[in-house]
Amino acid sequence: MKTVTISGGTGLIGQALAKKLQEKGYNVKILTRNPSAVSEYEAVYWNPAKKEIDADKIADSDFIVNLAGENIFRKRWTKSQKEKILSSRINSTRLLTDLILEEKIKPQAFISTSAIGYYGSEITRNLFTEKDKPGNDFLANVCVAWEKEAKKVEPKTRTVIFRIGVVFSKQGGAFPKLTFPLTFGFINSLGSGEQFLSWIHIEDIVNMYLFAIEEQNIGGVFNAVSPEVVMFNYFVNEVRKIRNVFQLPNVPSFLIRLFLGEAADAILGGSAISSQKIIKEGFRFRYSTLKSALENLFRL
Numbered sequence: 139m140k141t142v143t144i145s146g147g148t149g150l151i152g153q154a155l156a157k158k159l160q161e162k163g164y165n166v167k168i169l170t171r172n173p174s175a176v177s178e179y180e181a182v183y184w185n186p187a188k189k190e191i192d193a194d195k196i197a198d199s200d201f202i203v204n205l206a207g208e209n210i211f212r213k214r215w216t217k218s219q220k221e222k223i224l225s226s227r228i229n230s231t232r233l234l235t236d237l238i239l240e241e242k243i244k245p246q247a248f249i250s251t252s253a254i255g256y257y258g259s260e261i262t263r264n265l266f267t268e269k270d271k272p273g274n275d276f277l278a279n280v281c282v283a284w285e286k287e288a289k290k291v292e293p294k295t296r297t298v299i300f301r302i303g304v305v306f307s308k309q310g311g312a313f314p315k316l317t318f319p320l321t322f323g324f325i326n327s328l329g330s331g332e333q334f335l336s337w338i339h340i341e342d343i344v345n346m347y348l349f350a351i352e353e354q355n356i357g358g359v360f361n362a363v364s365p366e367v368v369m370f371n372y373f374v375n376e377v378r379k380i381r382n383v384f385q386l387p388n389v390p391s392f393l394i395r396l397f398l399g400e401a402a403d404a405i406l407g408g409s410a411i412s413s414q415k416i417i418k419e420g421f422r423f424r425y426s427t428l429k430s431a432l433e434n435l436f437r438l
Contacts, residue, residue: 142351143167143196145184145230146205146251148176150310151302154344155203162348167196169206186229193242201351202243204250204288206230210277215400224280231287238291247296249350250288254303254336254363256281259407261333265367267412268301268359277404285359296357298350300343303363303411307340308435317377319386325378326386328394331371333408336363339425339434349421360416365426367410373428380432 142159146152147168156166156179166179169191173181184191186206196202208226213219231250237243257266258273272278281301288299306313319325338346346362368376378385395402413423425431 139163139165140200141165141167141198142201142203143169143182143199143245144203144205145169145234146207147179149205150305150307151340151343151347152203152205154307154309154340155205155347158344158348159351167199169196184233186226186233189229189233191233191237193237196237197243199243199245202234202238202245202248203347203351204231204234204248207251207284210404211398211401214398215276220276224283227280227284228287231284235287235291238294241294245295246354247298247351248288248291249298249300249347250285252281252285252288252299252301252359253277254301254361254409254411255404256285256301257409257411259403260409261330261407262409265410265412266361268361268415275403276400292357296354298357299359300346300350300362301359301411302343303336303338303361305340305343306337306431306435309340311340313435316373320377320381320383324384324386325374325381327371327374327388329370329388329391329406331369331374331388333370333406334367334410335370335373335408336361336367336411337373337428337431338362338364339423339431342423342425345424346416346421349416349419353419356419360419361411361413362416363411363413364428364431365413365417365423366428368428370408376428376432380429380436 142164168176168179169184171185182195208223255277258278272282305311
């Protein structure tokens with residue numbers, strides 16, 4: 139039985155991935171600051187901020203999946219919160235990569251995480267691929283530093299990094315927030331509505347991590363987004379048609395900035411991101427169109 143150790147295993151993607159891996163017959167370990175709070179899997183203590191980890195308990199890991207990081211929308215982006223967003227990603231990744239470099243753990247693969255924020259929040263009509271240069275805003279700089287930490291172990295083990303788009307799940311994340319107005323019988327767009335929405339269904343992102351575990355020949359950076367990239371206005375219109383609700387005027391950009399501050403850039407901006415690289419490796423999306431994803435999510 140292969141063992142997969144997951145950091146960030148109590149988050150949205152981590153929980154879904156752990157369940158999928160267990161169903162597939164993998165032994166799952168979860169890195170957590172509070173082991174007593176994890177009951178379904180073997181919990182292993184770590185605290186990246188204090189550089190603490192029970193390394194001996196993950197020495198048998200065949201694969202390490204690194205999903206840890208502070209939610210970027212948890213709080214307003216004060217100076218201290220921005221430092222927390224960055225350090226939570228760097229410290230957790232570094233703690234794991236140091237163990238690999240020191241050969242205290244010898245996984246067959248290190249599968250880490252980044253985000254499409256790598257490309258910046260400026261609205262453009264370009265279709266970004268993994269070969270494109272990073273943007274120059276806060277989230278882009280975070281992603282660059284995050285990926286740099288993960289790439290340190292490339293000489294030691296197969297390394298995969300996923301730049302994740304907006305994850306659509308009924309269980310949490312952005313989707314319930316974007317569709318919250320449905321509770322009151324309407325839907326509306328945000329800002330200009332002309333920003334791109336590079337999204338991915340929760341099942342597809344989980345299957346993508348599983349693909350990275352099982353396909354021994356893949357390595358490098360991959361965009362984790364659906365093949366169908368849409369504008370925000372299109373997303374709202376599709377929701378309106380499926381749920382048969384009223385569409386109200388867009389929420390003005392200045393109101394979003396008033397409530398979120400600098401973090402509003404991550405919502406009001408957005409670029410088109412290509413998923414062709416992972417498709418060429420043989421990955422097949424279950425939900426490749428927005429309509430199919432929405433119909434599935436609204437049935438749940």
